[in-house]
């Protein structure tokens with residue numbers, strides 16, 4: 307009933323039209339074989355039958371983003387085509403009237419900054435970095451008054467920096483272009499460090515500590531824009547040092563570093579695609595039909611998750627009230643130890659606004675959130691407003707990493723940005739202190755969502771919720787592994803936090819390597835039976851063995867079992883040598899009826915968990931393969947219920 311183009315829902319037509327011009331290599335699994343369950347296609351999220359989110363990253367599409375394709379998706383909130391080798395100009399996007407988030411970075415787009423962005427009144431996030439865009443930065447950028455995140459770095463933009471001053475702006479980067487002239491000293495632009503602007507040979511002014519040579523007047527003013535350093539001030543090099551930036555060295559994360567990684571990744575992907583396809587085909591053979599509908603499930607998930615989390619939060623808050631104490635003793639010690647200069651200054655990660663000072667952070671009221679393997683985490687409320695999470699690393703445990711190595715590592719980790727990662731905003735290295743500052747996540751951890759508080763009986767989440775959470779986590783992990791070749795090293799349910807829209811965000815990533823090489827006996831945590839089950843066999847018995855991408859995959863398998871059963875890992879039977887049917891029997895015994903089709907999906911999710919937990923690291927799939935498997939399962943869910951979609955494409959969401 308769904309095949310005729312006459313009845314093609316317009317969102318499906320938009321997606322297919324995009325694919326026809328963009329996907330030269332047939333990499334995009336938008337399947338049209340007999341059904342049009344576009345809401346279940348990989349990367350597509352719908353609400354009430356309309357596409358609200360399209361995240362198609364790292365597919366090496368190779369074609370163009372044609373006009374009149376995706377721009378018809380007028381309910382779209384999030385569009386990410388990051389890392390896809392798309393070329394040609396960015397088309398007119400003015401039809402995306404609801405768009406809030408746009409990631410087109412790491413492609414080969416050419417032409418000017420797309421003027422249609424100025425008609426998108428809800429837009430907050432724009433990332434066009436790492437393309438070949440040319441021409442000036444439009445002055446109208448100053449009028450995007452909701453803009454929170456703007457990255458235009460590593461293009462070929464020329465001309466001057468417009469005087470942006472919208473207080474909403476938190477992330478800003480125009481480095482690696484051909485910009486010139488004085489950077490306007492607006493309060494907001496002054497917030498950002500040198501790395502938001504340099505390298506760019508022609509830029510000068512106070513913000514980049516570079517005197518502008520007398521020349522043509524800027525902004526109709528004949529006064530020199532900046533300023534020799536005040537008496538007694540440090541030199542250019544020293545000044546840059548104070549800001550934690552090396553002006554003379556190579557940029558902290560440049561194209562040249564990332565490009566080979568991406569190329570390497572793409573080749574790897576081609577080799578691995580075959581094995582994923584085999585696995586997926588094997589999964590498909592097992593599939594039976596079901597009438598479950600994804601939108602209904604998704605809406606139900608959001609509502610149920612919100613309810614569950616709200617409940618958990620109320621209970622946690624009551625528990626916390628007893629524990630809450632001002633921990634300023636600890637925080638003040640840090641302040642006292644922090645001298646002037648680099649060793650005591652907060653270093654904001656590249657492109658981050660310098661929203662607060664160390665002093666303000668020290669004044670913040672702090673609540674203990676918990677103690678973990680590498681340190682203690684606090685919730686800090688700055689000046690009664692901005693809330694951050696501060697991780698105070700245990701100096702004994704990270705003592706093996708010297709200052710330079712620590713800084714280099716945190717620079718890399720601070721550059722990771724993905725919707726499913728909790729962003730690291732800043733860090734501090736003082737005498738005896740190392741602090742990491744993250745966004746505070748208000749909706750608790752996956753651990754709380756799964757296990758509830760002590761007073762509430764833990765009931766497994768619906769399998770559609772499990773699938774959604776697993777896909778989110780797999781997205782975050784596979785981004786860390788592929789694009790950056792880093793390793794999480796400590797994945798577990800308390801390190802998956804729920805974001806504002808109850809999306810799963812991975813936290814505490816890439817810190818485990820700071821513990822190595824560790825001459826100390828294993829920390830107490832390592833003896834916790836719940837944590838032991840997350841550790842891959844090859845890393846279990848040695849304190850010196852490095853975590854790898856494959857040990858992350860193993861931990862993901864454990865997380866998936868925990869999600870599906872709501873059982874703490876120490877309660878999991880030894881699944882390594884067990885037959886799939888035995889494990890399935892156990893998983894089923896932990897759950898109530900999953901409805902029509904649920905059992906089948908459960909089986910597929912379980913297969914993914916088991917293949918992740920294979921004893922031999924070589925036999926485990928990569929995170930990217932795991933992600934594709936999960937998306938295939940999701941797509942399969944959709945194929946069975948296309949009627950619902952075809953008739954419900956008129957809804958709107960806010």
Ligand SMILES: Nc1ncnc2c1ncn2[C@@H]1O[C@H](COP(=O)(O)OP(=O)(O)OP(=O)(O)O)[C@@H](O)[C@H]1O
Nearest residue numbers: 675676677678679680683695745746747751800814
């Ligand atoms: N950014 C954050 N926002 C909100 N809660 C957080 C944040 N980071 C950590 N938490 C919560 O604080 C508590 C302590 O976290 P912490 O990371 O210190 O320990 P852990 O996750 O138990 O162990 P590990 O150090 O091994 O990761 C956990 O319950 C965690 O869910």
